[in-house]
Amino acid sequence: MSTDAPKLSAVEKIKEESKFLAGTIPEEIAAGTDHFNDENLQLLKFHGSYQQDDRDRRIEAKKAGIGKYYSMMLRLRIPGGRISSDQFLKMLDMCDELGNSTMKITTRQTIQLHGILKQNLRPTIKRINDMALSTLAACGDVNRNIMCCPAKRNDSVHAELERLTDELTEAMAPKTPAYHQLWLSETDADGNVISDEKYMVSDGTPAEVIEPLYGATYLPRKFKMGLALPEDNCIDIYTQDIGLLAVVQDGKIVGYNVLVGGGMGTTPAKKDSFPALAKRMAFATPEQVVGVCQAVLKVQRDNGNREDRKLARMKYLVANWGIEKFRAEVEKYFGEPLADCTDDDVHGFDDHMGWQEQGDGKWSYGLNIENGRLYDDDKIQFKAGLRSICHRFKTEIRMTGHQSVIFTDIEDSDKDELIGLIKAAGIPTTEVTSTVRRWSMACVALPTCGLAITESERRLPSIIDKLEEPLAKLGLSGERFTIRMTGCPNGCARPYNADLALVGKAKNKYTVFAGGGWLGNRLAYVYKDLVPDDIVVDEMIGIFSAFKSHRQDGESVGDFCARVGQEDLEVLAAAAPRP
Incomplete structure (x- = not known):
């Protein structure tokens, strides 16, 4: 040996x-x-x-x-996507003064x-x-950044989810003094950092003192967490390294089903890499959950692959060990056995767009922001419109896992004024946004992402433009399904569990995925590979046409694609009449 x-x-x-x-x-x-x-x-x-x-x-x-x-x-880092109007306004100022005059809301609520x-x-x-x-x-x-359902609700369940998100953010954070030393310390007249002894690292200080959770070399790879409810999986819990699914009884959270090993990124040239959905591991009580999450992280810290970064996410450790061995190791680190998961699982998804009651007499309004990009041009003034809203209402803003925003605490008497400010800026309201556009999502890709192979954020809107009329002719305008697009296989827009997805594979060519679903608990399969950009719309229309002709009662687009499978879907799509 x-x-x-x-x-x-x-x-x-x-x-x-x-x-x-x-x-x-x-x-x-x-x-x-x-x-x-x-x-x-x-x-x-x-x-x-x-x-x-x-x-x-x-x-x-x-x-x-x-x-x-x-x-x-x-x-x-904005836990659960919650930010004040004042903070949002200051971020808009910075994007103009120090950035490229646009601001991006991400797929992880930040x-x-x-x-x-x-x-x-x-x-x-x-x-x-x-x-x-x-x-x-x-x-x-x-x-x-830890994701959490962004809905503003006057109930103990949502309040507890938000409280735990904040607690976990601190409990799972690195403690390195370098951050303060580099970015927050005083500088001299020439701009050089004046080191504060309080934040200096001594060569003799043990790593476990400086970084008690992470140690000197941190994790083998990135790590993601999210909290959700069974009836509302709006943060895609199955794509997280750790997903915490709240178990609610009599209006109170009694614990969490802990899911482990989700992750979207893959490297096609590396055959042993793959996207994965998280596996149900164990149940943790509210008193146990923070310690269990830290134990999971430590297992990955000490056993994850540090030789090959393409195989370093925790999903590979879970896959190689199996969930039983992984759970046993977590229990060792935690110090006691854990109960099995309850039967509770995801069964709903609310994107929280449009008007929703908060339960305290006030309202929230979810505004769709296409692909999360805030900008001003001669047609739409996203930044100016949101500035007006922040100045007028001064309420909390919440960002969603679909790159959109929710304005909270709106009085019933102020609803028309809010909509008026949105329309005055030329921003489409949620009510006039097509269902297909509302449920679409793209990563940044070109021109700034160094990993991008193809267009994504700049291309998806024109694809949606060309899909809206055929979908209307097919009578599918109100059909809810997810379309996600990424410029490379890294999967930042979570394409691999969507109803349909386009993933950049080569210059101006995409892999088309089908068979996931808006609920987020099923992986899609490769429908066609290396599809040229100029025919991706026709390929998708073929799928919709086949769905219209052959769907079963209550079947979604993703359910239909999963049921018929790749080969039959290709045959049905080729034979289906185009609208």
């Missing part, structure tokens, strides 16, 4: 030598260059930032002899700013923290 130590990935060495994520980031900021080196780029993710370049301008940059047009993307120049990264993070928000752990090999 070989006794050779495993060959760790290059990122593991970078983390180990980083002094808890500080690296040489201060020196690089002081150097005045327009981009960071490869080692610090890995560490910056933990601080909430990715380096990007404008891929639309690469040829222009090359001709000008300037390399690339670099900038930083900055992502916030905010991204794009186009931040390197010299503006520190001031931007400082301003974010000054408004009682943070970017720490929004990216990187740690637990990221």
Whole structure:
């Protein structure tokens, strides 16, 4: 038997030598260059930032002899997507003053700013923290932004979900002093960081003291969590590393069914990689749940794959071990056996769009934001409209897992005024937004994402445009189904459990997936691979036409595709008359 130590990935060495994520980031900021080196780029993710370049301008940059047009993307950590109007307004200010004048609401209920120049990264993070928000752990090999049902409800169940989300955010967060030292410490007249002894890391301090949960090398890969209700899986609980499904009895949460091992990313060239839905592991009481989540994270920390980052997500550990062995190990770390899951499972999904009663005499209004992008142009003024609403109502805003926003605490007498402000900005209300557009979702992709192979956010709206009329002719305008699109197989818009999905595979070519569902608890299959961009709409219309002709009573698009299977679906779609 070989006794050779495993060959760790290059990122593991970078983390180990980083002094808890500080690296040489201060020196690089002081150097005045327009981009960071490869080692610090890995560490910056933990601080909430990715380096990007404008891929639309690469040829222009090359001709000008300037390399690339670099900038930083900055992502916030906003537990459950809850943010005040004042905080939202300040973020809109920053996207204009320090970013590219747009703001992105993400698929994990948080905010991204794009186009931040390197010299503006520190001031931007400082301003974010000054408004009682943070970017720490929004990216990187740690637990990221925790998702939670964003519905504003005057009941103990939703209040407890929100309270637990906040508690878990702190309990699962890295404790590195480097974040404060790098971004929040005072600077001298030349902009150099003045180190605060309180936040300096001593070489002799044990890792378990500085990072009691993560240790010196953090996790093998990113880690995601979400909380949901059986009747409302609006945060896609089965796609999370840890999903907590609330078990409610007599109007009170009595515990959580703990799901483990979900994850969407895959690498087609690596045959042993795959998307996965989480598996039901055990039941945890409210008193146990935080400790159980920390135990799950520790099992992944100590046993996850640190040799190959493409196989490092916890879903691979669960798949390799089996759920029984994984649960037994979690129980060892937790220190006591756990009960089995109850029969409670997901059976509903509310996107919380439009008017909904809060239960306290007030209303919330969910406004669809197509693909989460906030901008102003000569047709639509998303930013101006939302500014008006924030200034007027000064209420809490909640971001959804479908990249949209919910305005809360609206008085019945103010409903018409809110709708008036939306219409005045040229923003389509939820009521006039087609069902297919309302339930669609895309990742950022080109031009800023370095992983993107194809278009996604910039392409999906025109695909929806071409689907709306055929769907109306087929009598399917009111049919609810999810269409999700990503520019690469990494799966940031959660395509692999959607009714239908387009995933970038090669230049201007997509893999078409079918057979998932809006409920989120079934994986889709590959319907057709390497479909050229100019025929993807016709391929989807063929599926809808087949669905119209051959569906069974009460069957959704995803149910139909799953029932007939890939081969029969292809035959039926080819034979179905186009509207």
